[in-house]
Amino acid sequence: MSIIKADTHPLDRYLRTERLPHVWCPGCGIGTVLGAYLRAMEKIGMDPEKSIMVSGIGCTGRAAGYVRMDSFHTTHGRAIPFAVGLKAARPDLNVTVFSGDGDLFAIGGNHIIHAARRNANITVVAINNFTYGMTGGQLAPTTPETGITTTSPYGNVESPFNLAGLIAVAGASYVARWTSLHVRRLEKSLEKALKKRGFSFVEVLSQCPTAYGRRNRMRDPVDTLKYFQKYAVVKNHVNPLEGVIEPNKPFVVGEFLDAPEEPTFEDKLWELTKAEFLHTSQAERSEWIIEHRRHLEVLSRIISGKGGEE
Amino acid sequence: MSKDILVGDHFLSGDVAAAEGAIAAGCRFFAGYPITPSSEVAERMARRLPEVGGIFIQMEDELASMAAILGASWGGRKAMTATSGPGFSLMMENYGLGIMTETPVVIVNVQRAGPSTGLPTLLGQGDVMQARWGTHGSYQAIALSPESPQECFDMTIKAFNLAERFRQPVILLMDESVGHLFERVTIPPKEEIEIVNRKILKDKNRKIYEPDEDLVPPMPPIGEGFGIHVTGLTHDERGYPSINAETQERMIGRINDKIRKYADEIVDYEEFMVDDAEVIVVAYGITARSARRAVIMARENGIKAGLFRLKVIWPFPSKRLEELSDREFVVAEVNNGQALVEVERAIKKRAVFVGKMGGEPHKPQEILKGIEEAVK
Numbered sequence: 001m002s003i004i005k006a007d008t009h010p011l012d013r014y015l016r017t018e019r020l021p022h023v024w025c026p027g028c029g030i031g032t033v034l035g036a037y038l039r040a041m042e043k044i045g046m047d048p049e050k051s052i053m054v055s056g057i058g059c060t061g062r063a064a065g066y067v068r069m070d071s072f073h074t075t076h077g078r079a080i081p082f083a084v085g086l087k088a089a090r091p092d093l094n095v096t097v098f099s100g101d102g103d104l105f106a107i108g109g110n111h112i113i114h115a116a117r118r119n120a121n122i123t124v125v126a127i128n129n130f131t132y133g134m135t136g137g138q139l140a141p142t143t144p145e146t147g148i149t150t151t152s153p154y155g156n157v158e159s160p161f162n163l164a165g166l167i168a169v170a171g172a173s174y175v176a177r178w179t180s181l182h183v184r185r186l187e188k189s190l191e192k193a194l195k196k197r198g199f200s201f202v203e204v205l206s207q208c209p210t211a212y213g214r215r216n217r218m219r220d221p222v223d224t225l226k227y228f229q230k231y232a233v234v235k236n237h238v239n240p241l242e243g244v245i246e247p248n249k250p251f252v253v254g255e256f257l258d259a260p261e262e263p264t265f266e267d268k269l270w271e272l273t274k275a276e277f278l279h280t281s282q283a284e285r286s287e288w289i290i291e292h293r294r295h296l297e298v299l300s301r302i303i304s305g306k307g308g309e310e
Numbered sequence: 311m312s313k314d315i316l317v318g319d320h321f322l323s324g325d326v327a328a329a330e331g332a333i334a335a336g337c338r339f340f341a342g343y344p345i346t347p348s349s350e351v352a353e354r355m356a357r358r359l360p361e362v363g364g365i366f367i368q369m370e371d372e373l374a375s376m377a378a379i380l381g382a383s384w385g386g387r388k389a390m391t392a393t394s395g396p397g398f399s400l401m402m403e404n405y406g407l408g409i410m411t412e413t414p415v416v417i418v419n420v421q422r423a424g425p426s427t428g429l430p431t432l433l434g435q436g437d438v439m440q441a442r443w444g445t446h447g448s449y450q451a452i453a454l455s456p457e458s459p460q461e462c463f464d465m466t467i468k469a470f471n472l473a474e475r476f477r478q479p480v481i482l483l484m485d486e487s488v489g490h491l492f493e494r495v496t497i498p499p500k501e502e503i504e505i506v507n508r509k510i511l512k513d514k515n516r517k518i519y520e521p522d523e524d525l526v527p528p529m530p531p532i533g534e535g536f537g538i539h540v541t542g543l544t545h546d547e548r549g550y551p552s553i554n555a556e557t558q559e560r561m562i563g564r565i566n567d568k569i570r571k572y573a574d575e576i577v578d579y580e581e582f583m584v585d586d587a588e589v590i591v592v593a594y595g596i597t598a599r600s601a602r603r604a605v606i607m608a609r610e611n612g613i614k615a616g617l618f619r620l621k622v623i624w625p626f627p628s629k630r631l632e633e634l635s636d637r638e639f640v641v642a643e644v645n646n647g648q649a650l651v652e653v654e655r656a657i658k659k660r661a662v663f664v665g666k667m668g669g670e671p672h673k674p675q676e677i678l679k680g681i682e683e684a685v686k
Contacts, residue, residue: 016539019550049535054381065539065551070532072384073541073551075407078377081341081369085378086532088365089339089385093533114370269367272360 014038014048016068023062025133027221029180029206033127034063036183037098040190051094054083056103059133059208063098077107080115083122084265091121091266094194101128101142105161109141116170116199119294121264123193123200126163129208137211144247148215160245163203168240168257168303171296173198175240175257179205179228182253189255197261205232205245205253239305259299263292314362315500322495324488325350325392327459328418329358330495331466332390334503337416338364339389341378343371343397346430347486348420351392372397376404379415384532384540388470392418394486396427398437398444405479406445407542409565412519412527414473414508416466418482420489421595423644423668433486434668435595435644439651441481442624448562450569452576453481453624455594459493465621471506472576476569477526483623485644487596487671511536517547519561525568573625580619583609587616589638589684592631592653592661594620596671597642604642604677615681620649631656638684642677644668 009015015038024030041051048069055064057076064071074082079097087095097104104112104126115122131149132138138151142163147156168175174196178186186204193200207213207224218224232253240256271277271292277285315334322330329351332340340355342348352368359366365382369375372393379389393401398419408415419441423434437444441453452472454465466482473480509528511518518538521527530536543551544558552561569576583605584590593601598619608615618634620627631653639661641650646665653661664680666672 016537049537050533052532065541068537070537071539072381073539073543074377074380075403075542078373078404078407081374081377082381084369084374085339085341085367085381085389086385087381088367088378089382089387089389090533093385110370111374114374269365273363273365278360 011035011038011042014041014068016066019066022066024059025210027207027209028059029129029208029221030060030063030127032180032183033125033186033204033206034066034098036187037125037190038067040187040194043187044191044195046094046194050092051096052086054079054086054095054097056099056108057134058100058103059129060098060100060127061103077103078111079103080108080111080124084115084118084120087120087122088266088269091270096123096125096194098125099127100133101126101130101163102132102140105163106141112167113170116167116172116201118265119171119173119198119262121197121199121266123196124202125190126201126203127206128163128203129206129212131208131212133208133211137215144245146247147212149212162241162244164243164256165240167201171199171294171299172201172257173259173261174200176201176255177203177205177243177253179232179253180207181225181228182232182234185234192255192258198259198264237305239303241303257303259302262294268292312500315503316497317499318497320495320497321492322459323350323490323492324456324459324462324484325420325490326354327462327495328392328466328482328484329354330497331463332416332470333358333362333364334463334497335388335467335470336505336507337388337390337470338362339379339382339387340364340391341367341369341375341382341389342391342393343369343375345394345397347422347489348392348394348418350489351418351420372400373404376401376417380404380408380411380413383413383415386531388414388474390416390418392420394420394422395424395434395437398440402440402444406447406449408479409445409449410542411540412477412529412565413479414477415479416469416473416482417479418466418484421483421485429669431486432669433596433644433671435485435597436648436668437483438623438643438645438648441483448566450566451481451624452476452478452569453483453622455483455620455623456488457595457598457619458488459491459495461621462488463495463497467503467505471504474506474508475526476572477508477529478569483595485595491596518549519545519547521564521568525564525571569625576622576625577627578621579627579630580617580621582617582619584616584618584634586614587637588614589640589681590616590618590634591640591642591677591681592618592620592649593642594623594649597644600672600674601642601677603674604681607674607678608681613681613685623649626652626656628652628656632658635659638662640664640677640680640684642672642680644671
């Protein structure tokens with residue numbers, strides 16, 4: 001086998017190359033997902049100077065340290081509210097939260113459902129590696145039942161969250177799930193997510209050979225990719241509530257939800273500051289609010305596969 | 311008349327005055343979560359901020375509120391939150407993130423009696439040490455303590471000025487009685503209000519955490535191609551994580567020194583009849599008002615008493631107290647001895663302590679008793 005050495009990488013202009021090598025383990029899937037994210041950015045011509053990446057704590061959280069754009073590595077679980085505050089203050093900037101399943105759904109679980117409910121105009125990329133990698137492989141709210149972790153040494157007895165279902169029901173505008181194997185499709189979804197006005201969410205199942213695979217008969221990173229290949233069923237617009245992941249059973253990947261665009265949280269916050277909104281009657285203000293409300297009843301019909309029309 | 315500064319005399323509660331002070335200081339972002347006895351700050355901001363082009367968000371909890379104001383501050387806005395004990399506890403981690411990333415924000419804590427849910431509607435002053443040491447690690451805190459609605463207005467402006475000057479979260483340590491007290495508040499015209507704004511980094515080639523001579527680095531703008539990285543990890547001057555003892559010593563040393571070296575600029579106190587006093591009462595917030603009365607009563611009884619009122623609690627005015635340490639001391643506060651520890655450390659002897667667990671302010675007679683004991 002020969003090793004190919006290159007001095008440059010096509011994505012160098014998006015990376016803080018002086019920060020490399022990165023902290024991620026050999027065989028980790030985070031780099032694959034970050035690559036897809038940056039290619040999606042490039043493809044849609046998103047200006048890195050006008051783009052912000054916010055992350056929390058954990059392996060995925062370190063991504064913010066490698067991208068050549070204004071980036072914030074915040075506290076555990078609080079990337080979303082930091083991003084919500086930043087985006088509300090600066091709606092002119094593209095804001096992405098790039099973080100892991102534990103950060104976004106355990107310690108930060110409350111924030112993500114509220115950000116989706118508000119339809120904050122941010123993109124959330126959640127890398128789900130089923131465990132806490134940075135701290136050595138503990139139980140996560142995404143660990144499959146029976147999964148062995150350092151804090152579930154006899155097998156996980158808890159049921160994991162169906163992240164796609166949870167976020168769709170909470171009110172997101174765009175929801176997709178892929179794996180680190182489905183790179184091209186992931187890229188396409190990321191393009192859509194980044195372009196979407198409103199709360200967009202892309203979950204990426206990914207291998208963690210060091211902390212999770214090793215304890216769950218997937219010691220080699222390729223073992224997890226083979227698992228994804230064997231069990232991932234590509235289907236678009238399936239009811240996200242059917243996105244449950246059970247061990248050693250087929251699970252759905254694809255675009256779950258691409259809802260019609262509606263006014264975002266920031267649109268409404270800024271409307272409040274306009275004189276023509278403030279200096280009218282409450283009846284007219286209420287009318288504006290109803291006119292610009294989110295149509296969650298339509299969203300529910302789309303989610304449950306009944307279509308967007310009555 | 312401009313909407314941002316409501317020039318004139320008003321009859322306001324301390325909570326509302328703090329909100330007006332924030333707006334006068336240029337605060338244009340508020341994120342908070344309702345909690346007694348601070349909710350009136352949020353309510354006023356919700357009504358007022360849109361009128362002046364500002365953003366108000368009621369977040370899902372206090373952890374989110376604190377994170378959101380940090381994000382907004384990096385977005386270039388002056389930002390504030392308001393809370394009370396339980397919420398203040400929840401904010402502690404991101405208070406630390408604000409210190410570590412050198413983010414100017416203001417946290418209003420209208421203290422109630424704790425621990426835990428305690429007395430939600432009643433007075434406490436038990437967060438003095440939490441304001442100083444509440445988040446983990448080594449840092450300097452800045453905390454102000456108003457005794458009246460007028461000072462709630464004035465000191466909120468000052469809190470923003472200090473936050474912007476030192477690039478650090480600043481705490482306005484109010485208490486329930488001052489927060490709910492209604493009094494005349496005079497709002498001066500704009501030109502009479504001193505406003506300090508953060509230094510903005512202009513040179514893209516300069517490292518973002520390279521300090522000026524005053525040890526404070528200018529704050530880089532976002533969305534303008536600086537490509538900054540900001541982290542709660544120990545970081546070098548470039549802002550990049552640097553996980554070693556040497557960087558820790560240098561960077562954490564600097565964020566402490568930027569305040570320690572200029573503490574004299576921040577320290578603020580009021581001396582009332584202190585010059586010839588044989589006994590000095592140290593108090594702050596609502597307690598200072600009872601103490602002032604007690605001092606007058608003591609004087610009427612022939613005891614030369616004085617009041618030393620902490621307007622800024624952190625940094626603590628140890629130097630001045632040490633100069634006065636030939637006098638007898640009484641410390642009165644609504645807790646079981648927090649400022650007391652600092653006073654005794656400064657005067658290098660014991661003080662008579664007049665504490666209360668919370669629920670009501672001191673009666674002047676209670677403090678008078680302490681004064682009489684001190685001169686016995």
